Amino acid sequence: MEREITAFAPASVSNVACGFDIMGFALDQPGDTVTARVVKSPGVRIKSITGSTSSLPTDPALNTAAAPVAALLKHCKATLGVELEISKGVPVGGGIGSSAASAVAAAVACNALLELDLTKEELLPFAIEGEKIASDAIHVDNLSPSLWGGFILVRGYKPIDIVQIEAPRDIWCTVIHPHIEIQTKASRKLLPKSVPLADLVTQTGNAAGLVAGLLKQDYALIGRSLHDVVAEPARSHMIPGFANMKAAALDAGALGCSISGSGPSVFALSITKETADKVGASMRKVLDSLACPNTVFVSRICSNGARIIS
Numbered sequence: 001m002e003r004e005i006t007a008f009a010p011a012s013v014s015n016v017a018c019g020f021d022i023m024g025f026a027l028d029q030p031g032d033t034v035t036a037r038v039v040k041s042p043g044v045r046i047k048s049i050t051g052s053t054s055s056l057p058t059d060p061a062l063n064t065a066a067a068p069v070a071a072l073l074k075h076c077k078a079t080l081g082v083e084l085e086i087s088k089g090v091p092v093g094g095g096i097g098s099s100a101a102s103a104v105a106a107a108v109a110c111n112a113l114l115e116l117d118l119t120k121e122e123l124l125p126f127a128i129e130g131e132k133i134a135s136d137a138i139h140v141d142n143l144s145p146s147l148w149g150g151f152i153l154v155r156g157y158k159p160i161d162i163v164q165i166e167a168p169r170d171i172w173c174t175v176i177h178p179h180i181e182i183q184t185k186a187s188r189k190l191l192p193k194s195v196p197l198a199d200l201v202t203q204t205g206n207a208a209g210l211v212a213g214l215l216k217q218d219y220a221l222i223g224r225s226l227h228d229v230v231a232e233p234a235r236s237h238m239i240p241g242f243a244n245m246k247a248a249a250l251d252a253g254a255l256g257c258s259i260s261g262s263g264p265s266v267f268a269l270s271i272t273k274e275t276a277d278k279v280g281a282s283m284r285k286v287l288d289s290l291a292c293p294n295t296v297f298v299s300r301i302c303s304n305g306a307r308i309i310s
């Protein structure tokens with residue numbers, strides 16, 4: 001039988017309101033599964049893409065799962081090739097790290113398949129090759145939670161400096177995904193080119209407050225910090241019913257609510273699953289009233305990142 005390895009990588013919520021490009025956390029579900037198989041012909045081939053979409057490119061040069069594998073093959077000067085079967089659980093263009101989950105699952109599967117023994121730190125640059133296809137700018141706020149799991153702070157980019165923050169286990173995340181697609185590249189074009197000093201002060205105060213709140217398990221501080229004065233005002237108009245969904249989430253008891261990544265998904269954090277479910281139902285009512293099909297995910301912050309499943 002041909003040698004093959006299957007890996008799973010979770011979806012993630014990035015930005016987390018106040019941490020544009022520098023914060024993210026992994027969800028338990030959904031996630032992407034990638035099976036990598038050794039084949040004789042060199043290079044990467046995508047055998048199939050199934051699941052939440054079938055419209056992703058199968059051209060390896062344009063596919064976020066194939067790019068890390070191509071880079072890994074080049075790195076180890078392989079003469080053989082790798083064939084990929086991609087099963088998408090994460091909605092494409094949904095704002096919960098779809099491209100990152102595919103890139104990470106493929107990198108992790110290929111690392112094991114080729115017995116490269118690269119650490120997660122060493123694998124990250126290869127996963128970045130996949131994310132580059134989805135976004136013009138390098139950002140690892142979806143890739144790193146998907147790879148490591150948990151709540152991640154990207155302390156810096158030059159060089160990349162990842163810090164895993166221990167988040168309280170009783171925090172639950174609600175994500176509502178309106179069934180529209182927003183490409184990260186397009187969503188980034190909406191962002192301001194510069195930020196007023198007063199907004200910088202507000203945003204850094206909130207980012208620091210969120211980290212302190214997570215570490216101190218101070219839920220009121222977490223709630224006070226979940227505000228975004230940079231990306232949310234520039235992007236929220238793309239999301240049907242955003243203001244009403246946010247108000248409904250807060251009314252239902254969420255600590256805070258904002259755009260997940262580059263949208264269109266919206267996330268809220270709550271202290272109990274019961275509240276997180278109630279928040280999901282309240283946000284869903286808003287989208288249902290607009291006849292906007294949607295999916296709600298309720299999950300803890302997942303402490304496990306990508307892993308080999310077979």
Ligand code: HSE
Nearest residue numbers: 014021139184261262
């Ligand atoms: N931080 C990135 C952005 C995440 O907001 O553009 C993209 O999913």
